[in-house]
Amino acid sequence: MQRSVPLLILLMFTAITSTDAGDWPNFRGPTHDGLAVGETLVDSWPEAGPAVVWSRSIGQGYSGFVVVGNRAFTQEQTLYHQALICVDTDTGKTLWSYRYGWPHEGGGLYPGPRATPTVDGDRVYFMGPNGLVGCVSVATGTLIWSRNYKEEFDGKGTDFGVSASPVVWQSMVILPVGGQEASLIAVDAATGDVVWKCGSQPASYATPIIVPLGDRHIVVAPLENSLLLADAKTGHKLMEQDLSSGYDEHSSAPIYREPLLFTSGPFRSGGTQYQLSPVEDGAKLGMKIEWFAKEMSNDIASSVLVDDHLYGFDLREPQSRLHRPSRGHFRCLSWQDGSEAWNSQEPGHANIIAAGGKLLMFNDRGELLLCRATPDRYEELARCSVFPDDVCWTPPALSNGRVFLRTHQQAVCIQVGTSETSPNSPVPNESTATLASIRGPGRFNPTVLLGGEREFPAATPSWQELQLWYLANMTLLIVVAGVFAVLRRFDGQGDWTTIGYWLALIIAGAVTSGIINPLISGFLFTWPLAVWAAMQRTAELYVVAPNDRSERPSPWRARGMLIIFVAVGGIYFHCCRMLGMATEWAFLAGPVAAVPLAMALAWGGKQGQLVRYPAAARITSHLVSFTVFYWASVILMKGWIRVAS
Template identity: 30%
Template structure:
């Protein structure tokens, strides 16, 4: 049977031109264009939507389909789109803003979680002479807060000595990491309307105790739950929730000793992606970034009483955590804020120096000290890194000068670490090595996404964004991946914790503990 005239005259060439134009544009965007991964994803999304709209308009108005076919397209496409939006929801995004989808009718992992077990007190922390054989990891990024674990050497051959799974368990949403003291492994998570601090047994994963606050931070892009990592100091646990609740809890029982709503009390404003600073304990005080106005950007509370000790600064809060450094011969608390990096006197909170920084996008990665009077800052979103030198004159006044600026390291929210004159970090989703001397890139390789890392002697433990655990040599000549384990299996933004030999990993769905094989004579306590 011969085709009708109208069917023979369908203008397929228009559709072909649209598809070819889309393919060419996507190729330019992905392979040629100088842009961040996020910018490429957003541009590609716009291109796809534009092409779909063009094809829809072509089918309805320009293709010369039969009236019946045009009616089917005119009505069917919107109905199919509506059905798809009813069946599928965006449950989050990747670090490059790629939507992560799930069926709306699928069970919600958070809703299916059982409540934590009734609090059961831990034994009192053991004195140092009787302490546990593994190392503590008492706060965000480790004992020194610099993503470096010292005194430990990991076995390099994971084929011969693979990580041993100790336990795995479901966990509530949140981007908090673990803090470890003795057998207590403490993290923060969300359970429906309650924000929890939960103490798990390091070697079994059993719940020891939990503390709940009625609070919830929820963002499609940023995710659900608390962002900060607990800090363990002596017999106390300090936590900051996603909405700015600062708690001081008893390490043995989880009992609340004191609490503050630091955003509300200090005239701060909630960050778009939630309050993210992990508490810093200095000289018997708990220091947190609030972004408050009128001299309350950074505040300190007495560790014992919870009373306000001092405040200082006026910049809004970033997504970084305050950090104690010694620069130009003086102890300083460095805060990477919304539009600056500033140093405060630990004694009274006064601002010692300030250096302007990009405020277009979040500042997240921790500053890294690279010399007695120098530090490196880095931000993602195309900003890059700078090496700063802190100067002090005869009168004691501080000033700042830039040593170099480089786009070789754009740390979006992955922290970076220093080893032997080189920085190792994730540059827009790809692991990179950068020379300290001039900010030049040594190498770039390993598409690990927006994950996190720890430096352990001359090895990097990388938690990739897809949940893989990767072992990489920290050497300046080339990228050398030694081993890889599928640890979590889905989006992982949380920082790892190594209480050697135990490695704790988590994301917004589950937590896992591995025992790593150490080289003989490495790890543990003296």
């Protein structure tokens, strides 16, 4: 009995930590290339979609699932923390959670952790967006070690947040850092101690791969402007190929079939196949270009290689937003020479898993697709909408016939394999959940308020754009003020600053973009006027009134205007976030500079300094106040970008 207890504990622990054929322990699967060997996908699914094994709420983040045995791991973010979580693959219930940091960009465009964890034996490794690397126990979530190598080596090049997943090879963890003499590092998997360092270029967002070449293994790491190849055992740099200059986002995974290597860059930069060859002394590598395909620019979704053809999305213009998908074509290219076999806009920008001659794709519109992997034509077998109201960039995971998907709010496990590959999966019946039953209410589409979007929403507006927007806002202000001045026939005795005037300014700023933008080829942005008007009126109502108490605004009016100001700011923030307008948030900071002037002008008006020519003087004062508000916001916007760069 004394012998059997330790043996039983060992068997139980082995059942938890062993890696089976159906496991998905790494980013892009067991072989790091999106191929699910041994999985058999169904040929189609019902009109209502495949059966849902479970669905649960989850925090923000782009971290994908990894699956080992009956446990699945991913990272999430709540209002209070970031965490690595472990869930039961049959129920979706949380088994443990390891909290490791404060939220990352909680109110930003891209909130939460990015990197997918990695499971190796009885340990799971994770990377946080600020560079923290940790190792915890698979069984309990207990921390074994953690270090922030980005801080230690002053890593550069991952301003949007570290996104690469840890790569475990033999007894080391390979990590891109982007530091001086530490572009790429290897650390001891058991302790976190640095084993070797290599390179001095800034890092990027792609996960390195380790590939065989002759009698050695090579680390292939896409950096910000170069492709670094190093000996996996020693860290000796074998080759560094220039890819670009300036800030660049290399996010897609390289693809390798000895001795050929394919890499791709985003936004029309194309894809290149290289042939690798060792030189005689073994200290360097030979590399020559086999072919270049201009129209295969992978971004956050990587291609897969099935037989002799590449399948992937060629991103031609900006990534998707809530109101539209990414722009580009899904293409099939020959691995031999890069020639195109076919292209289609039907799949969209999709992360791909290849299994049994089929492609399981999860696109940025939240749709799950099943297609035939054939160079003859695009052949779709089934499609269903899983998350219709979200932009979905997180890669799927396939394990034992089940696919694991997530957004910033919800995670689901869906049955897509045959019963032979997933004997423990529930048999669909009348009580099985359907996709329709797990969907939440639809979201508001913010484009109705703006009538369109800029060509590159996340890019900082040019000075020409900002000047045009300023003139448009000023014109609106003058027109509304002029109309009210004429209609009310101001003589210095009336209440010129009525709620009607301010509501007219707020409404004009909020709706004019939506009216004009569908009619023009460019993009006008008039919401700054709405934000300023709500701020200006709130400031005026909270200025100390003259001694005559009868002229003081009632408390409900001041409080009501404050509520309107907060509501306008909230709607503006929501629109910017959903449309990917990263820098226009600076207009919410404009009141910091403008409020003192607004209050001074309001106080001057109440003390009779603007009475002689009330209409003209007050219109002028508002033009001055808006000008300070607008350009203070612009200075903040441009200054913030300069500091970040």
